Amino acid sequence: xxxxxxxRIFQAIIVCVLVSILIFLSLRLLPADPLLIYITKSDAASYxxxxxxxxxxxxxxxxxxxxxxxxxxSKVVRLDLGNSFTFKxxxxxxxLKRLPVSxxxxxxxxxxxxxxxxxxGVLSGxxxxxxxxxxxxxxxxxxxxxxxxxxxxVLIYFFAFKWGWLPTYGYTSPFTDFWLxxxxxxxPVLVLMALPLCLVTRQARSSMLEAARQDYVRTAxxxxxxxxxxxxRHILKNSLIPIITVIGMGVPHIFAGEVLVEMVFNIPGMGRxxxxxxxxxxxxxLQSGVLVITIVVVLSNLIxxxxxxxxxxxVRY
Amino acid sequence: MAVKAEAVPIKSxxxxxxxxxxxxxKVFFKRKLAVIGFVIILLLVxxxxxxxxxxxxxxxxxxxxxRLLQPSWSHPLGTDNTGRDTLSRIxxxxxxxxxxxxxxxxxxxIAGVLIGLIAGYFGGIIYIVFMxxxxxxxxxxxxxxxxxxxxxxxxxxxxxxxxxxxxxTSIYARLMCGQVLAMKENDYILAMRSLGASDLRIxxxxxxxxxxxxLLVMVTLQLxxxxxxxxxxxYIGIGIQPPTPAWGAMINSGYxxxxxxxxxxxxxxxxxxxxxxxxxxxxxxxxxxLDPKLRGVL
Numbered sequence: 001x002x003x004x005x006x007x008r009i010f011q012a013i014i015v016c017v018l019v020s021i022l023i024f025l026s027l028r029l030l031p032a033d034p035l036l037i038y039i040t041k042s043d044a045a046s047y048x049x050x051x052x053x054x055x056x057x058x059x060x061x062x063x064x065x066x067x068x069x070x071x072x073x074s075k076v077v078r079l080d081l082g083n084s085f086t087f088k089x090x091x092x093x094x095x096l097k098r099l100p101v102s103x104x105x106x107x108x109x110x111x112x113x114x115x116x117x118x119x120x121g122v123l124s125g126x127x128x129x130x131x132x133x134x135x136x137x138x139x140x141x142x143x144x145x146x147x148x149x150x151x152x153x154v155l156i157y158f159f160a161f162k163w164g165w166l167p168t169y170g171y172t173s174p175f176t177d178f179w180l181x182x183x184x185x186x187x188p189v190l191v192l193m194a195l196p197l198c199l200v201t202r203q204a205r206s207s208m209l210e211a212a213r214q215d216y217v218r219t220a221x222x223x224x225x226x227x228x229x230x231x232x233r234h235i236l237k238n239s240l241i242p243i244i245t246v247i248g249m250g251v252p253h254i255f256a257g258e259v260l261v262e263m264v265f266n267i268p269g270m271g272r273x274x275x276x277x278x279x280x281x282x283x284x285x286l287q288s289g290v291l292v293i294t295i296v297v298v299l300s301n302l303i304x305x306x307x308x309x310x311x312x313x314x315v316r317y
Numbered sequence: 318m319a320v321k322a323e324a325v326p327i328k329s330x331x332x333x334x335x336x337x338x339x340x341x342x343k344v345f346f347k348r349k350l351a352v353i354g355f356v357i358i359l360l361l362v363x364x365x366x367x368x369x370x371x372x373x374x375x376x377x378x379x380x381x382x383x384r385l386l387q388p389s390w391s392h393p394l395g396t397d398n399t400g401r402d403t404l405s406r407i408x409x410x411x412x413x414x415x416x417x418x419x420x421x422x423x424x425x426x427i428a429g430v431l432i433g434l435i436a437g438y439f440g441g442i443i444y445i446v447f448m449x450x451x452x453x454x455x456x457x458x459x460x461x462x463x464x465x466x467x468x469x470x471x472x473x474x475x476x477x478x479x480x481x482x483x484x485x486t487s488i489y490a491r492l493m494c495g496q497v498l499a500m501k502e503n504d505y506i507l508a509m510r511s512l513g514a515s516d517l518r519i520x521x522x523x524x525x526x527x528x529x530x531x532l533l534v535m536v537t538l539q540l541x542x543x544x545x546x547x548x549x550x551x552y553i554g555i556g557i558q559p560p561t562p563a564w565g566a567m568i569n570s571g572y573x574x575x576x577x578x579x580x581x582x583x584x585x586x587x588x589x590x591x592x593x594x595x596x597x598x599x600x601x602x603x604x605x606x607l608d609p610k611l612r613g614v615l
Contacts, residue, residue: 018453026469141350145594147545149552150568150586153575157583161576256460260549274461275553278468290465294457301456 005306012302019294020076023287024069076291084285086276091288094273099292101171102269105188105261106254113193114200114247118236121204121243126231128209136201143198148257152191152264159187169266188265192257196250203246207239214238240311248304252297344606351602357595365411374402376409376562387578394584397571403581406562407588413563414592417478418543424482426536429489434520436490437497448494454487463546467555477556481546485539492535496528530607538600541593548589564589 047055056062063071075082081091124136160168167184174181211217212235220234259271266272270289277285345351364371378401388395394403436447454462466480500506501524509519550556551565559566564585571581 014449015453015456018449019456022453023465026465141597142590142594145541145590145597147548147552147565147568147586147589147593149549149565150582150589153568153572153582154586157575157579252458252461256458259460259464260552263553274464278464278553278555281468286465286468290457290461293461297458298456 001309004309008302008305012298015298016295019298020073020291021069023291024072025065027283027287028065028068081288082284084277084282086280086282086285091285094285095270095288095292098268098270098273101267102255102258102262102271104174105185105192105267105269106258108185109189109192109257110196110250110254112189113197113250116193117197117200117247118204118243120197120201122208122231122236124201125205125208125212126235133205137205140198140201140205143194144202146194148191148195149260149264151194152187152261155187155190156264169264171265171267171269184265188261188267191264192254192261195257196247196253199253200243200246200250204239204243207242208235211235211239241308244304244307244311248300251300255293255297341603341606345602348602348605350598351606354595354598354602357591358599361411361592361595362415364408365415368408368412372402372405372408374405376401376406388580394580395578397567397581398574403567403584406567407564407585410562410564410567410585410588411592413474413557413561414544414547414589417474417481417547417557418540420478421481421485421543421547422536422540424479425485425539426489426532428482429486429491430493430525430532432486432490433493433495434497434524437494438501438516438520438524444494447490451487451490451494454484455491457484459484459542460546460549463550464553464555467550472555472558474557474561477547477550481543481550484546485543488539489532489535492531493528496531497524500524500527534600534604534607537596537603541596541600544589544592544596 061068079092081095083089084091084094087094120136120140124133127133156168159166166186167180170184172181172184216238217230217234220230225234255271258269259274261267262269262271263275270293274286274289276282277289346355394407396402397406432447432451436444436451457465462484463480466483467477470476470480506519506523509523514522547556547563548565548568551563552569554566554569556565557563559570567585568582571578571585574581
């Protein structure tokens with residue numbers, strides 16, 4: 001077990017290194033001038049060619065690619081991600097301000113979608129064909145088809161414009177005004193959790209149905225165990241692995257959704273930052289943002305893989 | 318000799334294959350939701366093809382006299398802030414959406430299948446290198462990878478298709494590789510090899526057709542994802558450039574008028590949801606129809 005965890009951590013580190021190489025190369029090999037990492041496009045246009053060459057030399061862009069990569073990575077490891085010219089501050093400082101906002105919304109959405117997903121899926125699985133199933137299953141099929149940002153706009157129309165229950169947009173730290181912060185969180189969290197919730201519900205339902213067909217479940221029933229015990233100890237416990245996989249896949253969904261949700265609700269988080277970086281062609285900020293998000297996703301995959309053996313003792317490495 | 322030994326099994330697999338297809342079609346069309354999805358997709362493809370015949374208005378031409386009209390008989394969904402008919406733009410948007418979805422899917426499937434086939438079949442160092450690369454691509458959330466690539470390539474229809482195609486390649490490579498690994502050690506592959514069939518022939522004639530069912534399911538299910546991703550990119554504003562009608566961009570440009578004219582933002586979203594729902598239901602139906610474990614159950 002310990003050997004497996006060590007091996008798995010080692011793999012995760014390799015993936016992180018490869019992602020960093022990929023991001024590094026994509027900025028150097030694509031048509032855009034890598035100098036644009038350090039200066040804006042309009043600045044680049046106003047400089048003379050000699051000045052540009054001088055800048056390239058100063059930034060080390062005239063070295064061979066592997067050397068450039070090591071320069072960059074050695075700074076990244078020391079948490080020096082350079083400057084963002086759009087926000088006029090250090091990228092690391094910016095990330096420290098933006099990441100907690102995204103995590104605040106994301107973690108709440110992640111937990112609620114996981115818990116509710118299992119509950120809904122189990123309910124519709126064990127009560128297959130009843131009204132509960134007939135409500136939950138079509139809704140979860142519909143939910144995976146809805147565009148996240150559109151759902152946000154529809155919610156704004158009803159909850160904010162028509163009924164005036166909730167503030168339209170914005171983000172307040174829970175430490176400054178907890179009540180306002182919570183009210184502002186309701187819609188973003190609902191929108192963000194919609195897709196993972198529906199995916200988990202669908203998976204939980206089908207794994208429940210799959211596990212309920214097994215022989216040991218029939219044995220459990222015939223032993224005269226109560227319904228509660230059969231469902232929680234026999235069916236649910238045996239169908240958890242695919243459910244956990246889908247819950248784990250919710251992490252990238254939530255990060256991707258965050259880009260859209262933060263745009264719709266005007267929340268100053270990582271997603272909004274990525275869009276600003278793209279719009280102003282702030283390549284340094286963009287690559288740093290993608291790198292940080294990917295590292296978080298890789299870590300979450302690691303946790304999911306390790307948790308398999310904890311959930312299911314049959315899983316041996 | 319080799320030719321003769323092959324001719325017999327191929328002929329018999331053909332007849333099995335055609336009865337197989339008939340069985341799958343039968344099971345598929347027995348499922349209500351799958352049929353609904355199929356009809357939705359069929360209708361939308363027809364709408365995309367015959368868009369000019371269905372729309373009395375030009376989807377691009379600005380008509381400043383008729384700005385922001387409320388829904389009426391002549392404009393069932395009203396007009397937007399430049400006087401263009403919303404329904405016409407949604408109908409033309411079908412073309413954009415389907416073109417991006419099918420184009421990106423084509424790139425992702427071909428590239429992914431090739432990578433997966435080669436990695437799985439040859440194994441060893443090729444497998445390790447290819448699959449590490451695929452793992453890397455997979456660990457970046459799909460939409461964020463597509464955003465990143467689109468920002469690198471710049472907007473426009475072609476670049477969006479390429480960006481989305483690359484971001485989905487890893488899924489097909491992973492799927493294909495798994496299929497090949499499971500199939501490679503089967504007796505019939507060993508038999509083919511002992512008959513002297515080339516690697517290329519085994520891969521294309523024997524492994525690829527056997528991996529086709531799960532691939533087909535994945536393609537159908539991912540077409541919906543693709544449409545959602547395209548809509549997201551054009552909503553953010555780095556996808557299809559205006560004035561080309563794209564559903565995501567329409568939702569965004571209708572947003573300032575949400576209070577007075579919600580239909581501008583809400584109608585294109587309904588169109589997106591409808592297509593994605595259609596593809597998902599067809600995909601689910603195919604998956605159940607093609608799943609050997611469910612044979613006889615359905």
